[in-house]
Amino acid sequence: MIIKNFNEATITADAVDKVKEFHKEIDNKLTVHEFNELLKFYQNVLLRIENETITEVDHRMSE
DSSP states (O other), X not given: OEEEEETXXXXXXXXXXXXXXXXXXXXXXXXXXXXXXXXXXHHHHHHHHHHHHHHHHHHHHHO
């Protein structure tokens, strides 16, 4: 099941559920510093995906 669709980049409900389950197990065990590092990691991943999507859209529009 697809819950989000951004220019063919999709996030499945299963992927979201796996991330939620992973975080249930570790959220209460993280220090503030560790949490901030994890947040930076996710922000970097999302930025990379956004940049790749923009590049792909630009490429397709220029064809």
